[in-house]
Amino acid sequence: MVLVVLFFLVPVVVTGLIAFTNMSTATGITGGAYQVSPSALRVLTDQHGMGALAERLGQPTYTVDEQGLATLEEMGIEPGIVAGLRERHLGETYSSRREFERAIRALPERPATRTVKRISAAFSRSLANERFASAGALIAAAEAVEPDLDAAEKQALVEATYTGWTWTSENFRRLATSRDTERVFFNTLFFVATTLVLFNTGYAMVLAIATHYIPERAAGIFRIIWFLPRISPVVIYVLLWKWLAWDTGFLSALLSNFGVRPRNWMLDSATNAWVFVILINGFVGASMGMVIFASAIKAIPQSLFHAAAVDGAYRWQQIRHIILPHLKWPILFVTCYQTLSLLTSIDQTLLSTDGGPGGATEIWSLWIYHTALNNYAGNLQYGYGAAMALVLVVIGITLSLLYLRLFNYNALIIKPRIEH
Structure with a gap:
């Protein structure tokens, strides 16, 4: 329970709290000061309708x-x-x-x-770009310029000039109305569904079943080789793929012999980028499913296969009537685990395409990274990124509950009926 609280509940709770703030690089993560900046004067004019006051505060006296x-x-x-x-x-x-x-x-x-x-x-006493440690100091300086400030103007001035973070639900409204949200959501849906069905579950099952019908020693060597990308440094793994796709890489060198112009096959089009992103993530994901499915098949009593062979069952019939029914719970685990893994996957996509070309392969987890931890503008938006992460947590929990319902998880944990 201590580990669950420290490494799961506390990070989720903290993320949820930050999601309801406007915390960013500009505001910092601690308390802020009060600064009469040009942007604050624009806020005072546009949002509070106090253009005359903003003009007087911005002018030198x-x-x-x-x-x-x-x-x-x-x-x-x-x-x-x-x-x-x-x-x-x-x-x-x-x-x-x-x-x-x-x-x-x-x-x-x-x-x-x-x-x-x-x-x-x-004797210049302009408030433009002046920084004050407290609201009282700000109001005192403003009254020296404009003695007739009323309570509403003072409150508006304090709100407009505060440089620290505040509590807000604006992140979720912004997320719901952003044009990028729909694009990134469907990118993520396509990425997770395609990689999960084709590789992490589908191809992993094909590999596990195929290695079941070859000699044990050869099957073990094959599984070890296939598992190498998962235990290799992700940077080296992706660099090998990039070397394959570069305009000076293996594909271009090979195809140039057939008159094909060299190009960066990974980033020259959105379609090619998606192919490589799915392949790079899929081959890693398939290795884990292969090992789990192979172990589950190994646990099936051999007498069932012997009896099926005696009855003249072909291999496809053995797969359909013996292997697949026994893989129900491993399929549940692999599907649930790999769905959550793909939702939060970032390393391979970041290192291969970084969401490109033109944001075509930008997925939700990578979008969070670009928003909250590394963006071109330099203003890291912690609150907005936390709101995105909170949405991802909700999606992950919802899908997990759906899988448990779909696979009838209660039947797995029911007490066995023992007849006397």
């Missing part, structure tokens, strides 16, 4: 205060100029730099033009 005067003293500005500003303009606010510099030039000790520029810069 110049306030003569003790902080600015202290800065001038540190800069070595002549004491007479500092004293003149304190005496004539302390506490005054100017809406434009030109207006403030005009007031500076009107001082008794008229400073040089370059000095005027330095003085005005010391």
